Amino acid sequence: MKPPEIIPYSVLDSVNDPADLRSLSVAELQKLAGEIRDLIISTVAATGGHLASSLGAVELTLALHYVFNTPRDRLIWDVGHQSYAHKIVTGRKEKFATLRQQGGLSGFPKRTESPYDTFNAGHSGTSIAAAAAFAEAQCLKGEHNKIIAVIGDGSLTTGMAFEGLNWSGDRKKNLIIVLNDNEMSISPNVGALSSYLNRIMTGDRVTRFKSELKNFFKSIPGIGEQILKFSQQIEESVKTFVVPGALFEELGFTYVGPLEGHRLDYLLKNFENVKKLEGPVLVHVITQKGRGYKFAEENSPTYHGIAPFDVETGQTLPSVNPAPSYTEIFGRTMTELAAADSRIVAVTAAMCEGTGLEKFRKAHPGRFYDVGIAEQLAVTFAAGLATEGLTPVVAIYSTFLQRAYDQILHDVCLQNLPVVFAVDRAGIVGEDGATHQGLFDLSYLRNLPRLVMMAPKDENELRHMLKTAVGCGSPVSIRYPRGKGVGVPLDSEITTLPLGRGEVLHEGTDLAMMAVGSTVYPALQAARKLAAEGIGVKVINARFIKPLDAELLLGTAASVKKILTIEENVLDGGFGSAVLELFAQNDVTGITVRRLGVRDEFVEHAKQSELRAQLGLDEEGILRAAREMLQK
């Protein structure tokens, strides 16, 4: 017998924009959800990306586009990492294979990509603020489009989300906030609000109320049993009578939910009703992270953001580079240092896995704090711990630490507290793109008095820097890149480095390269190539961005007349700027300085290696810049 013909994507093929969804039956929509999941899984298996969150939001996405008149009705995604289904049904399915690739679709909503992407995102907690503004703008413009923000329970732990709820609940404008609750941030969600949501979901409060009611009725002699019978009949009404979501109601929102987030019939019906409501509404939708892909359902943290993987086994493709990542080394060293020093504590803002702190959490659970997606809280909390004599290490990605600038200044540096900032993912991060590049920390931290700033050239140096930092007695930042270390051997003993001292890795007098962090080895390689051509290049590993090794740098400028500074940071206010300031302050003349770094622009998504090549920050680029200088 001839096998049945398999038509791939039989429904998806007919869907090019949300209008096409509206002619589908619920059964077809359900089938479409499956097809979209297949497309997401097979694509992310090739490109890497945010798999679990997007899989969990497929039915929700279809229901919202079905019921609301997008893009006139504004759909705003929080973080935007769950927006793959949204991209697929809003005219981008043909391009979906280019997700996160150079020149391809962004992994996050982007206004330049589609009119359906109403507000760019990448960082958590912005959607309610944006939606509140859109709602106000509708009033000012005399328009009546619906405004819908979709925010996860994890992102609801951000301060800005609370601020947005507080503000918009009071303004009473028409606004729908969809709370996509899967009980997970990247790791299990934390905080009192998360426990509250969980109680709503499991109906704990309702159950407790009902049993208390039953006992009360039973205790009434004579008529109690009768009332009890009656009360059982109205059990369902009791459920709605004891309003779940009372907290949101108190804040001025009409609470709807909890709704099963994978039942399309249910979602469609409820959103149709929600559409008719006036004022601020919060729709609580329960979803499962990783839905529809076994491995992601069972272990969503691993599949939150994942590198390319094998669909059959769920395993990421083996790396050709056996070196440990900087993140791994950070986590390992933290665990080691904390074993010897009970004052060391670790603080993360919902990024335990991402920052490599799992090992620490297991070894020293009492000294590990996950405060939720709350970078500001993390920093001021660390400042408080430091005031009490502890040595907090706050591990936050460079891009997310931007959130906590004032806390670093006002709560840490101003009080000269010994808080260590482990600034992970500093420099080019690659496929996550412009919202996630860690290209600003050198500039936004360098102007803060009392802060010591370091960047290791390799993973071994990171270990020594961490030890130096926890013993420093002042605020310290250590920035290190995303990805694998250099693969150098690790010293068995971790030592303290002399503060503000760089090192010379290669001697020469034709040109000096002053490099920092991840650019040191490419600079060294370039210098070795030039040495083979008879050109002498001095290579300095700066180690400290603040304080700079003035003696070494000024001494170099006295003997080498061409200087190239190299950093993976924006040029404005970065390491090269610091070197120029040093030279200016010391009236250095007669030298040529060129700075390699990122010009005044945002860097979009592509592989790290592609971006480094494009920006001239790899070995080739450094060689090119050096040759240009040498020829002049």
Ligand SMILES: Cc1ncc(C[n+]2csc(CCOP(=O)(O)OP(=O)(O)O)c2C)c(N)n1
């Ligand atoms: C300010 C900020 N800090 C950290 C992150 C990293 N991050 C991305 S998604 C995420 C978890 C979000 O959880 P939730 O909103 O519940 O969405 P889910 O992934 O569960 O669908 C985190 C911590 C971020 N994007 N922005």
